[in-house]
Amino acid sequence: xxxxxxxxxxxxxxxxxxxxxxxxPVFVVILNSFKSPAELQKLSMSFFFKPxxxxxxxxxxxxxxxxxxxxxxxxxxxxxxxSAIIGIPAAYSLSRAKILFKNWIMFFxxxxxxxxxxxxxxxxxxxxxxxxxSGTQFSLFLTMMMIPLPITIWLMKxxxxxxPVDVExxxxxxxxxRFGAFLRIVIPSATPGIAAIIVLSTIFTWNQLLIPLxxxxxxxxxxxxxxxxxxxxxxxxARVGLMSAWIVGIIVPAxxxxxxxxxxxxxxxxxxxx
Numbered sequence: 001x002x003x004x005x006x007x008x009x010x011x012x013x014x015x016x017x018x019x020x021x022x023x024x025p026v027f028v029v030i031l032n033s034f035k036s037p038a039e040l041q042k043l044s045m046s047f048f049f050k051p052x053x054x055x056x057x058x059x060x061x062x063x064x065x066x067x068x069x070x071x072x073x074x075x076x077x078x079x080x081x082x083s084a085i086i087g088i089p090a091a092y093s094l095s096r097a098k099i100l101f102k103n104w105i106m107f108f109x110x111x112x113x114x115x116x117x118x119x120x121x122x123x124x125x126x127x128x129x130x131x132x133x134s135g136t137q138f139s140l141f142l143t144m145m146m147i148p149l150p151i152t153i154w155l156m157k158x159x160x161x162x163x164p165v166d167v168e169x170x171x172x173x174x175x176x177x178r179f180g181a182f183l184r185i186v187i188p189s190a191t192p193g194i195a196a197i198i199v200l201s202t203i204f205t206w207n208q209l210l211i212p213l214x215x216x217x218x219x220x221x222x223x224x225x226x227x228x229x230x231x232x233x234x235x236x237x238a239r240v241g242l243m244s245a246w247i248v249g250i251i252v253p254a255x256x257x258x259x260x261x262x263x264x265x266x267x268x269x270x271x272x273x274x
Contacts, residue, residue, distance in 0.1 A: 026251070033244035040240050055245035063242065065226065065249060072206065072222040073253075075137070079144045080201045086145075087152030088194065092182060094153070095160035106154065113150035120146060121214050128215070135217030143215045147208060148201030155200075159193035160186065199258060206254055223250050 032040065034051040059065040094102060112120070124143050128134040163186055171181040187194070212222045223246070230243040 029244045029247050031244075032240055033248050035241055035244075037241060055241040056249075059242055059245050059249065063226065063229065063246070065223065065246060068221050068223045068226045069249065071216075071220050072224070075140060075144060075212075075220070075222060076202055076205045078141050079205050080148055080198060082141065083145055083148040083152050083201055084194070084198065087149050087197075088156055088187075089182075091153045091156035092160050092186065095157045096165070106157070109150050109153050112146060113154075117146065117210055121211060125214055134215070135220070137220045140212060140215045140220055143211050144205060144208065147204050147211070148197075151200060151204070152197050155197055156190070156193060159190045163189050202257055203254055206250075 033055050034053070035049055036052050036054065039049050093099070094106065099105065121143065124139075125134060128139040128143075133139045167185055167189075168178075168181045171185050172178070176184065207224065208222075209224045212220075212225055213228075216222060216225065227243060227246055227250075230239040230246065
């Protein structure tokens with residue numbers, strides 16, 4: 001009994017250490033976002049200082065944070081929506097239809113996600129340039145779909161595999177078409193999985209730097225690219241506060257989205273995936 005209690009203590013201690021190490025950088029960034037340049041020049045981790053909102057005011061007034069945030073939100077909504085519209089029916093087809101080389105198709109779908117994006121971005125950038133659409137939001141949306149689309153297809157196929165075919169066949173007997181059964185039977189049954197996929201796709205797309213850095217034009221820059229304006233220069237201490245406020249502005253929407261759909265995400269990850 002004593003041995004079990006000791007083991008539990010070490011488990012909780014390990015979890016606490018991991019939690020502290022994970023959240024410490026976020027905590028430091030939040031503190032720095034409320035510090036003035038004079039406080040940041042002290043190079044100390046003092047918790048006692050006069051907080052200021054100047055960094056947040058400056059990124060809104062002078063650094064186009066709201067403009068780039070709008071671009072990012074628009075990019076995420078369009079990219080995730082297109083990936084869901086294309087990926088969910090594709091996953092359903094791979095789950096239900098008898099297709100030659102299905103396993104190889106699934107392998108190459110996942111391979112696109114695992115390979116370095118730079119292997120695809122340069123050829124796509126050349127193609128978009130020749131088509132005359134490089135730097136536009138349209139080219140950015142098409143390229144950004146490389147991130148959520150493979151995950152959507154791969155994971156949603158697992159959810160559809162776990163939905164009994166008999167339920168759809170019963171709908172066919174009642175006079176429903178395959179598309180009608182897909183909308184009325186399959187999609188509601190796969191709602192937890194769809195919610196989990198949307199959350200994952202949103203986070204992965206929101207945090208992407210490389211693709212927007214190469215494909216985005218001056219009118220479609222995202223908030224992640226905006227961080228680069230604070231790197232370098234002689235006024236590094238003044239920039240740390242602005243950069244910290246900018247980072248907080250990036251992570252807060254992601255946290256809010258995760259909290260809103262948390263129960264669907266947990267339910268989706270605990271069922272349906274082989």
